[in-house]
Amino acid sequence: MQNPFKDQYTVITFIYGILVAIITGIAFYIRCLPKADVFGGSFVKFGGNDPWYNMRIVENTLTHFPHRINFDAYTYFPHGQYHPFAFLFDQILAFIIWVAGLGSPSHELMELIGAYYPAVLGALTVIPVYIIGKEIYNRNVGILSAALIAVLPGQFLSRSLLGFTDHHVMETLFATWVIAFFVIAVKSAQDRVTMDHILNKDLNHLKKPIFYSILTGIMLGSYILAWKGGVLSVLVILVYLLLQAVIDHMKGKDLAWLLLISIPAFVIAILMILPYLAPSTIDIRTVAALAASILGVAIFAGISHLLRVKEIERAAYPFVLIVLAGTGLFAFSIIAPDLYHSMMAMFNVFSPKAGSLTVAEIHPMTVIHPDPLNRPDYVNIGGCEAWVWFTTPFFIAFIAYAWIVYNLLFKGGKGEELLLITWSALMLYASFGQNRFAAYYAVNVALLTGFLAWKFIEFGAPSTVHEPVKADAKKRHEPKAHKYSFLKKYINLDLVLIFIIIFVVIFYPPIFTPRTGALDSARYTGGPQTDWYESLTWMRENTPDFATDSFNYYTLYPDIPRGEDYPYPSNAYGVMSWWDYGHWITRIAHRIPIANPFQAGIGGPHQGDRPGACVFFITRNETVANEVMDALGGRYVISDFMMADAWNAVYNKFGAMTVWAGDTDGYYGRILNEKGQYETVLTEKYYSTMEARLHILDGTWIERIEPLKNYRLIHESKSMMPITIGDDPIRFVKIFEYVKGADLVVTPSPGLNETFATVTVEVLTNQGRTFNYTQPATLADDGKFHFTLPYSTEGPIEGETQFDTAPTGPYTIEVGNVTREVRVTERDVLDGGLIEVNM
Template sequence: MSTSTGEQTESEQVRSDSVIELFKRWYHVPSVGLIMAFMLWVRLQPLDNFTRNGEVFYAGNDAWYHLRQVSYTVRHWPTTMPYDVYSEFPTGVRADQFGTLFDQLVATGALIVGLGDPSQHTIAMTLLVAPAVFGMLVAIPTYLIGKRVAGRFGGVTAALVLALLPGVFLRRSTAGFSDHHVAEVLFQALTVLGIMVALRSAEREKPVYELVADRDWDAMRTPGKWAALAGISAGLYMWVWPPAAVLLGILGVFFAIALSIEYIAGRSPDHLAFTGVVVGVTSAFTVLLSIDQFSLGVTSLSPLQVGLGLGLAAGCAFMAWLARTWDTMETETLRNASLASFGLLFFAIILAAVAGLPFLGLPFALILVFGGLFGGVAYTRDEKAEKKAYYPVAISSILVAGLGALKLVAPGAFGILIRNVNRTIAFAQSDTTLTIGEAQAVVGAGEPFVQTLTQFMGAQYGLTYVVAAAAFVWLVWDLYSSDKYRSELLFVLVWSTFMFLMAMTQVRFNYYFVVSVAVLNGFFIGRIVQVVGIPDVSTDDIDVEPYQVMSIVAVIMLVVMPLTPVLAMTSTTVDAQADSMGPGSVMLWDNSTDWMRNSTPAPGKYGGANNELGYYETYENQDDFAYPEGAYGVMSWWDYGHWITVKGERIPVANPFQHNAKAASDYLLAQNETHANLLLEALPNIDQADKPVDQLSNEDLQRLVDQQNDQQASEDTRYVMIDYQMASSKFGAIATWTGPDPQTYYTNKQVNINNSSVVLPGMGEQYERTMLSRLYFDDANGLEHYRLVHENPSQVGFASLAVQQNGRWQAAAVNRALNIQQLLQYQFSPQVHVYDTSVESVVKTYERVPGATVAGQADVSSATNVTAKVQLKSQTTNRTFNYTQTVQTDDQGNFEITVPYATDDSLTVEDGSTDTVVEATGEYTITVEDSNETGTVAVPESAIMTEDGEPITVELSAATGSSNSTVSTDAASGSESESAADEDQPRLVRTEAGTLARAA
């Protein structure tokens, strides 16, 4: 029996040894697999939030345009949409950053899931979950980069940190946020990994110029293969996001530093130059395969990306050649040239300061200082050291000279370069760029830098950003002190530095920085493991002391515990943050865009035309699409353009590419209807103006209109959509685009509080005169060519709030949008005074019509006022309100009044008209001021839709009784006297004091 027991024990020991051996070899595979599964699970948490009654929704704006691109690509696979006539009326638009590799990959996934013929719901669901899949895949290159800098344990730690980090990356890689951002992260990480592998391979194989000259392909095959793969990856990264060309700029900085280090260290830089040349050429060739535009463009694949790739290759080749030539030159010649270089650098710093670009001058200043110190020290030692010291100074001087030459030879390209440096890494976005939420700097102007930065970084990264900073310093020290210098580690430092600058310049770029933070944390913990003395589990002998285990556990807990869902003390963990995501404001627009799609004529069919534009039809690239008769545009703020395109299937004037943003701003801020209409009429040839849109007078606009050909004259903007955010929180951004400054729209007013007059801020007359305010708050009362055709049944309150502090009333908010319950709470709170209140639909849609002319003659002896009034009722909110229009007669009493509302509903969508939900309850009443004359008149819908139609004559007679109008009207605005939306919402009425109270 003892023998049998012994055999069993030996067998168990063999099996145990095999399991341990397998674990030592492959533990990283299940570890990373579990991390990826966790990431996918977290990112699919909010899936139900984005599906309502079988319909799929998305967060933000851009995801909706990706749905359009993916839907098109499925129907025309693998081709993406070259030109979209359903956006940016009246020209159409190139997709640029949309319709890229991201959309092709998602479309391919939809075709696979749908077995070659996916339904629209399948396409939408595939796009919905795509960010979660891409986000999960980012863990693979993160692990591999971490493994290269700190071993397998460091790689697993890096992937774990990535999985647990909340913030921008989590949000943009969660189901529902279906934008290309997460694909950018994946392809950038793959490119960084490829470059690291290529650099290490080049250091081992040492490809030099002589091998290239002798065409010794066998010796160059391995480093050339990895460099080519890295270049292809960089090209694919630009396929996903054309502005990814910024990575080529980062590579340029890296190779300039790395080749200089190699030369100063006494090593030939040929092998690094070889890598740079191959990466640059292959990236340029990859981009060239997909170019469809031959003018310089950052947001679309163009010769710019190709030129940057070839420029990187040429720069690396030049630096390698210069290093060889440098050794043959006389020291005195180099000394004189270096003195001239110092002068050139100093001059560049002065110019950068004068031009307001201090960031551009900073690297030159550092080169000047350190180059001078290094050169001075080298001069006191020996001639060889001195010659090496001058090399990086020469490279910097050549760069300065190159920038100067670019400024002289190609000022346009130089301007593109400077603008994109400013907005990407130099904290210098324009005011209009700052109106984009995701493009805000982490620390805004006037904010306390350290406090704001610390709060932001803590919310985004927990304590991992502190560990990453320590790891960065540690990695610098390792590079400086180690005998085994690795250029790939220098590349990680350069890459991380630029990712930090990008993340601080624009909040959204934190989705890039997260990978760098994760890798640096992996490096830190991996180095701690080495310092403490725990051997790698891949070794045969593992002898671990308790203190070693405790040390590692303590470090890991410091990094991971604040982020772990089970242990974290805050709600910023990944699962809580992901689960809280939802579609947002698009849900409030859903009713309005559905109505627009079903109740307005299809583009090309307005007014009875029969030129419908195919929604998924292919249109070739062009500068200005000739829209057929019956096509029309929809004016709104640029934020909502993609919703109008995709959910409404109509053509917005402005879109989230920020195209026509200035025109939209100028229209919404227009102080009179005449200017607003002239602007819309001039849009087809507005590019012929010699001044910016916001500087065009009515006379300028009229000249443009008069110069239009027949086709341009037929391109009309027919609808205007305004929501509660445009009237409140987004108004500042709207005003920023064309001015004047948003503050000019505010004023101080006397407010009665407890029988005392208090001066408080409110919206001024200039705001109330804007087209935005007159349409949204006044229901187009007094305007001649706009009729309200739909209002969303959901309602929102508006109010300015004052609170009492130290015995004095002070403003807490001005014109803030509040839900109805909040408004009621403030209304009845003794600590808060509410003024300037109103209740409106969340989205209102207006139609711009020619209007009908009502003509008549009053029995008066001098000019006097004549008013037309009609009562209207909204079917969606069940409210009634009045439209009024007042004109003055001539001396003989003749008058003409243009009105936009019909008193019947005789035309349908099939007739090329609008199925309006706002209808008149009776005829127009015409009254004459200072006279007892009155009359009524019917206005058919055909009359308001006819250009230059015959006037409708109204007969006036002496009034025999009082008006039977049942709706009272605010004399100033004609606003509703009661609001009865759906039964679930409390009804509010305006009191004599100008506040709102619950209706009895």
């Protein structure tokens, strides 16, 4: 049997294959570093917010496999919502789990595989990166680029970590495969395929470009099915085709090859997504964008052919395209104005506004860290997101941009290089629109930096260093002193020094930078703290369960007409919290959030002045808060310290609430302290908001801040925050119940000329903390004092909230120097029962 490794080309191919496998393994190892954080506690800690909802979809799908919900009644109460997740990410995961569990997987197996899923996808991205570098330049560029994408910190790493089970990593993987196959299609067709080859059906010239165009289309369709915004890759390809068309026409070349490599891809993508059009996920705009791209490429080629036949000046071509594009868009806006405006709105992804900018993944990527003191000469690159997410490769990549553009302008660069630079520039632009696209741009940074690193190696290496190719077949079979002696020319002191420089400059900062480098930043994946998990588990076990056999967390809800609300059971209710926590409430508590991370239920001026979370938490009027809760069917409120953290002692989410509410001023003031220095303090306006009155003040009365009459603390978590009220540190998570409150009417004794009264009760929380709930009242026109009491002194009742935070004894009524005690039942609190006391 012939030794397959006798051929030098085969040996080199095998070595590079081993290197790619090793790099993939390293990428997987880094992405599994948070294993202790994910699996080390009392629950599997999926990262962030959306991963919890992805696992909710997977869990529901496995219950009804292979069917999944498009509409979810367990979020966005009291409406329900078509969730915007395209199905492929969750469906593939559900299929893997279903097969691994032999059709009946356990909950533990589901969470184990679900946690490892993004790490596997992230590691596999190494392969298309290698292929792109190899096909555009050579295998060495491919290896350097693959090694860099494996270790780059930032958005791509964080979105492919163990436990971060969200579709972002699949987006990047499929989008990279789209370019990998399209690069090969471009290489195999440019300057090789003409219209004559197409008309004569010359398969020798056509089969490879068509094959890779079809593979491009399969990956493009898969990308769109994994994320509804996958039309972004369509834009990349279309812009490249336009630029390539102009360049080739100006050179007098036939553009038929552009039709061959693009139209099959677009058609395949359309055929893949058509069966899965669904509200809020993949809609007709995506199909329209693909169809328009097919028409656009046909116009590029058709106009070029017509101008060449008519022997019209080549320079007229771009101007004709501009006129046609403008005319076409104008006609489109007249014929189908709704679809036109809807499609134009898709470009808002590059320029988010208003409340959307408070979403972590949406705000623009920064290159210079903003100066907190607004100094005009301030420059801090080290603190910016570009440095934190990429370190040196981000800035080195710009040298590669210049190099490649120079090649294209003055050396007749290849079509693959034009594709690389077009793709990279668009991804950079997208990252400056929304930082979520920095996960995509990591691939571009790796390729551009890998290209430059290899150029540096070529510059300093002996001229004999080159990559063996198949064309060297004759040389491969020449006698050699030793079968591996050719490797010696790759090993010399100059190369060793060059590789040391490359490692120190390009690879060391992304891997080893303290706190933000890959090895440090990959150890934690985020997700709910133990306080949140414990609190939501408590809610699941201690609040009324409205689920039935036909309506519960696992129901396969039917699609309902757009704009209609789900017909909930009469006893169903919503949970008010900030939108960040909606998916945790759904999956952990099995309760229905009013707001969720799809930015639904926030309300306020940026959502048509509808009632919602920002209105509730920022209002300073309890009556308005009650109207919001009544309108939205809310019964419980969950808050964490970050929602109230205007001090920014841990993380300030209060500011985001004010932005969404359109009320950002007046929460901070400046006072002169004892040292004669001005310091920033929180104002009465802050302490008057529902969020501060709930989480900071426990709903009780302090000077100039009215107590809350319809909200009672029923549970709090263990962890204590760095801010104290009196001598008590504030707890991290608190759960409140919205109640009618018992109606206490106090009649003062004749001759008691007091016009002011208070009622007070000591409350003991489940953490052993005590505070006094005090409510004042002034004498009403009927000569009585009226109170609305939210706490029951007699404990919970069956079928209602099993609260573990409650008064230690009866209320004390004080009118002047006269006191009385009164006890209040839970039923009176829930139903607004009347209690009358004569002093």
